[in-house]
Amino acid sequence: MNPGDRTVIQAEIETEYDYWMDLRKHEEEYYKEKDNIAQKVLGKLEEFYPGIKAKVEMIDVATPYTFLRYTRNYRGAFEGWLMTGETLKMPVPKTLDGLNNFYLAGQWVEPGGGVPTAVASGRRIIKKICYNDKKDFVTKNHGNAGNP
Ligand SMILES: Cc1cc2nc3c(=O)[nH]c(=O)nc-3n(C[C@H](O)[C@H](O)[C@H](O)COP(=O)(O)OP(=O)(O)OC[C@H]3O[C@@H](n4cnc5c(N)ncnc54)[C@H](O)[C@@H]3O)c2cc1C
Structure with missing residues (x-):
């Protein structure tokens, strides 16, 4: 996704919505915690890729609050x-x-x-609509557009 010799590393961490919503009420602490987490993740990455810390140009930390703000989900x-034994049968x-x-x-019905x-x-x-309307369900092959 990046020109030249740069790349993106994405780290995903499970977390709790309520924690971040509470923290967001205190803007300064919220941003401090995001930075704190970024530094911790970088510290871990440094163990695997020595020297990576000094090379990082940009960091973006998204929390459940961020997803709410952008998607209203x-x-x-x-x-x-979340796919669990329980939800799979739901x-x-x-x-x-x-x-x-x-x-x-x-996404909310599957x-x-x-x-x-x-x-x-x-x-x-x-x-299902085709079936109810007694119409054949026919799909068109538009080629795979580079996807398998
Ligand atoms: C940051 C992020 C990264 C993700 N990365 C991936 C990934 O790498 N791979 C992957 O498979 N999935 C990923 N997902 C999940 C994926 O984007 C969603 O599961 C998927 O887009 C859900 O599709 P949807 O059609 O159910 O809902 P949406 O795409 O949310 O569509 C719902 C639409 O309904 C509209 N809407 C809502 N309320 C109303 C209303 N009252 N009236 C009219 N319109 C309304 C919304 O504006 C929206 O356009 C990611 C999601 C996020 C937030």
Whole structure:
């Protein structure tokens, strides 16, 4: 993604929404904690790649508050339901009683979330609509556009 000899390293850490929402009320402490975490992660990276610390040009720390601010997603969730033994078996309704011709698709109605799941969810709904309308569900191959 980067020109020349630069690159991006992304580190993901599990965390709690409430903690960050509380901390965000104290702006200075919030930014201090983000910086603190960035330095800790850098410290760990330094153990694997000695000298990396001095070469870092830019750092960006996103918290659940950041995801909430950008996406308005429930509790800053970035991929909908976490995939667990429980959620995998969880049936999520995709219609609403009393509202005809209305369907839900996307990360909140398919455990696991993410772009592929959201796209597959939309595909399943279209298939269901075709079935209800007694139409054949036909897909077009647009080539793989570089994707496998
Ligand atoms: C920082 C970040 C990184 C991610 N990285 C990845 C990744 O690498 N790979 C991956 O697979 N997934 C990733 N995800 C998750 C992925 O982006 C989501 O799971 C996916 O986009 C969900 O698609 P969706 O269609 O369900 O919801 P969305 O893409 O959130 O679409 C919902 C749409 O509904 C609109 N909307 C909301 N309310 C209303 C309303 N009342 N009226 C009209 N419109 C409304 C919103 O504006 C939005 O456009 C990432 C998410 C985040 C936040």
